Amino acid sequence: MASADIDYTRNLKEFEKLVARNRWQVNNLPKWWPKVKRKPIIISEGDSWFDFPVKSLTDVLGVFLRYTIGLQKFGMDSKTNVIDFLSRDKTLDGIFLRLERSGDHAKELAAKQPDKRNGVWEKKFPSQTLYTALQNKTARKHVDCIAISAGGNDLVDGVRHGVLQAYTGDWKTSYDHDLLTQTAREIIDQYIIALEYRDEFSPQAHVVTHVYSYAIQLSSGTSTQFDFSDVGFLIKELLGFLKLDIIIKPLKSIGIDITDPGEYTLTSEANLHETFDELGWPANPMNDDGSKSPVGVNQERAEFIKAMLDAFFEQMQNLPNLYKEKTGKPLQKFHCIDLRQEVQDPKYWADFIHLNGDGYREISEIFSKKIRELI
Template identity: 25%
Template sequence: MPAQPMTKFEAFRDAYREAKRTRTLGSTPVILSEGDSWFAFPLDNFNLLDVVTTLVPGLYLRLEDNGDEAVRMFKSGSRNLDRIGEHLATFNFNAVLISAGGNDIVGEHLEGVFAGQPTLTPQTAVGLVKAARFGVVRQSYENLIAVVRDKGKGKVPILAHTYDYPVRLGVPAKLDLKGIGLIALLVSKVGDWIGSYVQAVLPARTDQLEFVRLLLDAFRDDILVPLKTANPGLFDFCPLLGTLGPDPTLWHDELHPSDAGFQELGQKFAAQLRHLIY
């Protein structure tokens, strides 16, 4: 039988062993990443983490996948969370990078929150999402932090990020052969994730945009900031809100920046990562 291609883990493991053998491990950042499509989605040429790995070269064990939710990735007792703990106990990581929470508060989750609701103000709509979803998202982050603290012996910092304010509400992601291969012949687009789900309760586009701004502000203020305060030196996040501004060319679709957009965001994230590990 022909040799099977190496998995991401096997490639990382072999590179780690080689760096250890050649005594270059001490000068090579070793990073574990887990997350959603901002770290994984094959749009255009780049995602956020692709940019970061170019700007901060090192050994990256990349576990992220498109569509992943924090509540699934970091569910207490889950195989995925156990696996993260096993990796931390086996390898000497310098940092854990996380992109999580966005998929937990869009799409079908919004559909469930707003089912049967009348027309709402953006503030009221955000309040409903917070009440329904923020608790489980924060708990998921806390589950991860507990594992990293334990298995990393309190020495492996976690770096997460906010998202940025979208400007192309209702625009789905266009998939092509270049980005995802032959599956694009069957699925030409995915999304949207916000616009069509809020239109019934927020029919005005200005209200939809305000809703998203308030929701992302609340994600930062009610989830990320308290986690940073409660876990000094262990958990931090890169503040990306407002980085791209209103320019639609910096966005590929409703949720994902374009190559140029990810380049801008990636530079900020990479700068904070360098400060964290050097």
């Protein structure tokens, strides 16, 4: 069964209950009572660094599949992303409302309603947005911190659709510098709108986000959508055969009607190396065993990917100025963690976009330390 230390939900009603229970304990039980403390209330919103591999859709069913057919990493009793680890960090010991979805773009930060576009299965099973969550009285009143991971998918999308150019012999002259800057700036614009929502509804809340780590250049692309299309097929067939009402009911409680799963085959838009290949950039090194499988990333490609993340960092550094230009007031309670030099060892990486469990654990500890300093 799921671990007893899981203290998060993706459902607003369940979130209200968790917060109410904790506040009742704090107000009515003696301080010496075991485990009585005011827990920090945290909303998380973001992309696959917070949701890998699509845990927002598989939390409940993944537990069942693990204990019946041995499928790993898709249940709420596994830790496969930053928030899985952070929500079970005993030193932080928070209550989490989770809004993230693998594949989400930064535009989701500004959306007042789900855009049903970029997240995995978002059209069929739209996730809450930060704006809709902050309409909830409990969230609005009690949230201490909003943790955000956003921008990576936007960067890759922009690079694949105009930033990256035909290879000229030098990576520095093989991409559109101005368009990369514009792509990063557009991400910041979405962050600023999210900050305005915070200012309006929960000005007491700190916002903590990050710039992504420099990728240790493993050759494979994102596996999120490939994995989930396979699992979606498996889930559909298994449920159709077994008629598992005991699983269907809790899934419906978080807004997932698995009896009508809709499309489960998705085409990845995130494999940046396909675009490098198409534009004639130097090929990635291959195995010597004749398998023609890549074993790493060409240095020219690696340098560009690093520059892509640097462009994001530079725009993030300018965010307070852009916020002040737009709102006329200084930005407060906003914190961006520069992770570019963190987890710089292949042992922490699953592919060129995602960390593995060890990597996400390292990042979660950095988030935990920062949040505890603030609240």
